Amino acid sequence: MQIISNETFGGERALYKLQDATLSHVTIEPGESPLKHGRHLILKDCEINGKYPLWITDDVRVQKCLFKVGARSGPWYVHNFLLEDSVLESPKAFRDSDSVKIRRTQFKLAQETLWSCRNVDIEDTVFDQADYLLIHSEELRMKNVTVSGNYLFQWGRNAQIFDSTLHSKDAFWNSENVTCYNCFLDGEYLGWHSRNLHLVNCRIKGTQPLCYCDNLVLENCTFDPDADLAFEYCSVKADIKGAVTSVKNPTTGSICADSIGKIIIDDNVLPPANCRITERG
Structure with missing residues (x-):
């Protein structure tokens, strides 16, 4: 395998179609598509400031690298890509890609x-300013991840999320087959229009959560006081620990909590309008 160490490259397509190479302490200066169409590459301790740096690459491992702001739209159309112990200051990373693994990385x-x-x-990773993260993505696993930004995983399918903190308005809208375990879900309008959303041991914060859901399941979850007007137009099976501020117009299923501050069933409820709502004890 070719080794390229302590060098600087810039301009357009500086290392175009590079294959079977390790880049160590390499600097990629402003330019375009420096590593496009690369295969079997390892990048270690590199600094990248050229845009579209890793388009259409296969079998790439990136370790302890810094993607500067100029490295926008970095890895796109990639396959079998490992990113670990790195920092990305650039937006729009990863598009239409398959088999992506991310470890201990910060997306600023x-x-x-x-x-x-x-x-x-994805594990042990932070996503800041993460509006529209993971839209239209599928087959996702996240563990110990922190997200700050709105519209998380809209139109996504088949996700398992563990031990994570998600600050996101409109998270999981129109999603399908999402399960969250031991997560803090903070944001308005959580999970609207989702199908098969399953929350286990989760804390829920933010107004009007979990409305218009089809086959919503909650196990041993807690609600913050601002998580009001929940479950409108939902088919739901919910086991809630502690209090719920208010429940409004669930369509069918069952909701059980230690206490419910207000139950609102009005003329706008949709059929079959037979949801069973109970307070424990």
Whole structure:
């Protein structure tokens, strides 16, 4: 395998179609598509400031690298890509990619990141300013991840999320087959229009959560006081520990909590309008 160490490259397509190479302490200066169409690459301790740096690459491992702001739209159309112990200051990373693994990485400007991706596995990672993260993606696993940004995983399918903190308005809208375990879900309008959303041991914060849901399941979850007007137009099976401020117009199923501050069933409830709502004890 070729080793390229302590060198600087810039301009357009500086290392175009590079294969079977390790880059160590390499600097990529402003330019375009420096590593496009690369295969079997390892990048270690590199600094990248050229845009579209890793488009259409296969079998790439990136370790302890810094993607500067200029490295926007970095890894796109990639396959079998490992990113670990790195920092991304650039937006729009990963688009239409398959088999992406991310470990111990910080995304400082994660807008429009991980769109239309498949088979994504993320651990011990932080996404800041992460509006529209993971839209239209599928086959997702996340563990110990922190997200700050709105519209998380809209139109996504088949996700398992563990031990994570998600600050996101409109998270999981139109999603399908999402399960969260031991997570803090903070944001308005959580999970609207979702199908098969399953929350286990989760804390829920933010107004009007979990409305218009089909086959919603909650196990041993807690609600903050601001999580009011929950479950409107839902088919739901919910076991809630502690109090719920208010429940409004659930469609069918069952809701059980230690206490419920207000139950609102009005003329706008949809059939079959037979949800069983009970307070424990």
